[in-house]
Amino acid sequence: xxxxxxxxxxxxxxxxxxxxxxxxxxxxxxxxxxxxxxxxxxxxxxxxxxxxxxxxxxxxxxxxxxxxxxxxxxxxxxxxxxxxxxxxxxxxxxxxxxxxxxxxxxxxxxxxxxxxxxxxxxxxxxxxxxxxxxxxxxxxxxxxxxxxxxxxxxxxxxxxxxxxxxxxxxxxxxxxxxxxxxxxxxxxxxxxxxxxxxxxxxxxxxxxxxxxxxxxxxxxxxxxxxxxxxxxxxxxxxxxxxxxxxxxxxxxxxxxxxxxxxxxxxxxxxxxxxxxxxxxxxxxxx
Amino acid sequence: xxxxxxxxxxxxxxxxxxxxxxxxxxxxxxxxxxxxxxxxxxxxxxxxxxxxxxxxxxxxxxxxxxxxxxx
Numbered sequence: 136x137x138x139x140x141x142x143x144x145x146x147x148x149x150x151x152x153x154x155x156x157x158x159x160x161x162x163x164x165x166x167x168x169x170x171x172x173x174x175x176x177x178x179x180x181x182x183x184x185x186x187x188x189x190x191x192x193x194x195x196x197x198x199x200x201x202x203x204x205x206x207x208x209x210x211x212x213x214x215x216x217x218x219x220x221x222x223x224x225x226x227x228x229x230x231x232x233x234x235x236x237x238x239x240x241x242x243x244x245x246x247x248x249x250x251x252x253x254x255x256x257x258x259x260x261x262x263x264x265x266x267x268x269x270x271x272x273x274x275x276x277x278x279x280x281x282x283x284x285x286x287x288x289x290x291x292x293x294x295x296x297x298x299x300x301x302x303x304x305x306x307x308x309x310x311x312x313x314x315x316x317x318x319x320x321x322x323x324x325x326x327x328x329x330x331x332x333x334x335x336x337x338x339x340x341x342x343x344x345x346x347x348x349x350x351x352x353x354x355x356x357x358x359x360x361x362x363x364x365x366x367x368x369x370x371x372x373x374x375x376x377x378x379x380x381x382x383x384x385x386x387x388x389x390x391x392x393x394x395x396x397x398x399x400x401x402x403x404x405x406x407x408x409x410x411x412x413x414x415x416x417x418x419x420x421x
Numbered sequence: 422x423x424x425x426x427x428x429x430x431x432x433x434x435x436x437x438x439x440x441x442x443x444x445x446x447x448x449x450x451x452x453x454x455x456x457x458x459x460x461x462x463x464x465x466x467x468x469x470x471x472x473x474x475x476x477x478x479x480x481x482x483x484x485x486x487x488x489x490x491x492x
Binding site: 142 | 443456461463465473474
């Protein structure tokens with residue numbers, strides 16, 4: 136009973152917390168741009184509201200793939216909850232989840248039959264570079280801690296102190312990933328406004344609400360992972376404060392930075408990864 | 422009752438029963454993981470398919486065509 140209850144509670148908690156944080160993200164961005172912005176709860180209300188909105192399926196959509204891909208998105212982030220907060224399992228599975236997330240972006244765009252979706256689908260292949268910082272970060276964490284299990288990494292930090300001081304470049308690489316996944320990010324080329332809403336353009340009505348449900352869980356899992364991996368056992372208050380601070384920082388960066396074009400986005404992510412990887416190796420050797 | 426509605430009801434009932442089974446009978450861990458990964462998304466999907474508002478009959482074709490005008 137406890138395991139299933141644990142999973143259900145964590146999924147609901149992730150959805151509510153992630154939604155509020157994304158609402159907060161939008162609020163901070165609006166305030167920086169001298170706009171009042173919507174209430175913080177608006178993202179959550181939108182997610183729920185879309186479940187009751189009129190939904191029709193485009194004639195050129197590839198059914199049932201058009202719907203199935205949204206279910207897969209939710210499935211991978213429920214897996215993220217199980218591997219992360221519930222069982223504190225392996226970071227390699229988290230890497231796999233991000234790889235599948237990229238495939239979901241790709242296929243969600245192509246399944247709709249919309250040209251905007253198809254452009255986003257192509258950009259999703261480009262933006263696979265976004266996974267490079269995560270993979271390099273995980274490799275560095277393994278060299279420092281000797282394990283990829285989140286429970287082992289927490290145990291390591293309770294003895295040796297927070298990992299952010301031992302592997303700051305790995306933390307920077309992970310933060311780049313967080314920035315990539317945040318709304319209106321300079322790296323968010325798959326959802327660039329030049330292609331309307333990218334792969335989400337033709338997923339409207341309850342399917343959009345469903346995607347927002349998954350994205351709020353994804354945001355929570357990302358922040359939880361960053362705080363757990365680099366700050367160790369910090370308690371509930373630590374997580375709340377940490378998540379709010381990281382969300383505010385990403386909102387500030389996104390509000391003041393234009394969206395990069397696909398080539399620049401990929402090259403910048405690649406450069407950050409390379410510099411941080413070399414920096415991490417130098418720190419490890421010293 | 423149309424095909425989507427019937428399928429949604431079946432999915433909803435099956436996913437709720439599977440989640441309740443995992444909650445009450447505590448099967449092996451891997452079974453609980455499988456139920457959670459498959460049934461939670463299907464529960465939300467079937468719930469959404471049932472709660473979504475459908476276009477009026479005479480507007481349905483227009484809605485399905487609308488996003489692609491101009492291409």
